[in-house]
Amino acid sequence: MQVDADKESGFCFGVQNAVKIAEEALLRGEKVYSLGDIVHNEREIGRLASLGLITITHDQFSSLKNCRVLIRAHGEPPETYLTAERNNIGIIEATCPIVRKLQARIRKTWIRAREESGQVLIYGKPGHAEVKGLIGQTNGEGILISGPGDISRADLSKPVYLFSQTTMGRSDYRNIARLIREGMRENGVTDPDRLLTVNNTICGQVSNREPHLREFAANHDVIIFVSGRESSNGRHLFGVCRSVNPNSYFISSPEEIDASWFIGKSSAGVCGATSTPKWLIGEVYEYILNLGL
Numbered sequence: 001m002q003v004d005a006d007k008e009s010g011f012c013f014g015v016q017n018a019v020k021i022a023e024e025a026l027l028r029g030e031k032v033y034s035l036g037d038i039v040h041n042e043r044e045i046g047r048l049a050s051l052g053l054i055t056i057t058h059d060q061f062s063s064l065k066n067c068r069v070l071i072r073a074h075g076e077p078p079e080t081y082l083t084a085e086r087n088n089i090g091i092i093e094a095t096c097p098i099v100r101k102l103q104a105r106i107r108k109t110w111i112r113a114r115e116e117s118g119q120v121l122i123y124g125k126p127g128h129a130e131v132k133g134l135i136g137q138t139n140g141e142g143i144l145i146s147g148p149g150d151i152s153r154a155d156l157s158k159p160v161y162l163f164s165q166t167t168m169g170r171s172d173y174r175n176i177a178r179l180i181r182e183g184m185r186e187n188g189v190t191d192p193d194r195l196l197t198v199n200n201t202i203c204g205q206v207s208n209r210e211p212h213l214r215e216f217a218a219n220h221d222v223i224i225f226v227s228g229r230e231s232s233n234g235r236h237l238f239g240v241c242r243s244v245n246p247n248s249y250f251i252s253s254p255e256e257i258d259a260s261w262f263i264g265k266s267s268a269g270v271c272g273a274t275s276t277p278k279w280l281i282g283e284v285y286e287y288i289l290n291l292g293l
């Protein structure tokens with residue numbers, strides 16, 4: 001049986017960058033706390049914990065003093081930086097540069113929008129760390145749109161500046177923009193594009209994976225998808241593989257593989273989410289090769 005590891009699977013640039021920053025600080029012998037899981041993958045968190053990384057919650061962060069805390073790729077709202085300043089906490093900045101730029105853009109837009117009674121709308125997942133960081137740029141005034149049902153929370157007779165969390169789906173985002181335009185028309189706005197600004201803020205590092213994985217999954221008899229169970233990106237991308245190849249299996253570790261999945265098959269593809277480390281994909285690939293099928 002032919003076995004292929006997908007070369008494009010593995011961490012996105014932002015997560016890769018954050019892990020590298022954490023490793024460098026740990027190698028310097030520093031005591032490093034990570035505010036929240038650095039990546040949604042238990043195996044990688046375990047590896048970094050063995051190097052000394054201590055993951056903390058936001059509650060634990062509030063009571064820490066005189067130490068160094070790493071901000072992960074998703075970023076944080078301004079209050080986190082204020083708390084750090086108050087408690088003499090040194091920040092190890094590992095926010096993804098793309099997210100940092102987006103935060104700055106939202107802040108600038110929000111300041112301008114206030115002058116014209118406009119609103120900043122953010123399409124994203126409720127409770128997601130990146131979304132909290134983005135809404136934080138608007139002093140909490142930005143309106144979270146998690147689906148079509150939330151659009152009515154905005155006043156569609158006034159200017160709207162629409163942004164998206166970086167990892168949302170492109171077609172869903174386009175649909176939200178379309179529904180806002182429709183809602184504006186219903187509110188008597190004849191030319192919605194005069195009032196609506198749609199900012200293209202979806203990150204290609206994630207959205208480009210989908211068409212690629214669809215092709216990869218279609219080109220193999222069996223797909224072994226490697227991801228942490230907590231990763232929403234993992235669940236989504238696994239669904240994409242499964243939709244084109246029903247012989248797709250979700251695993252978090254090589255030991256979960258059942259050799260009977262490969263009976264009568266001539267090719268297997270190993271791939272994963274943007275939160276799956278490349279070394280783990282390699283481990284799974286080797287494991288299947290060693291089955292000697």
Ligand code: SF4
Pocket residue numbers: 012013014015073074096097098099166167203204205206
């Ligand atoms: S998905 Fe894109 S924006 Fe988000 S952390 Fe990864 S590289 Fe950065």
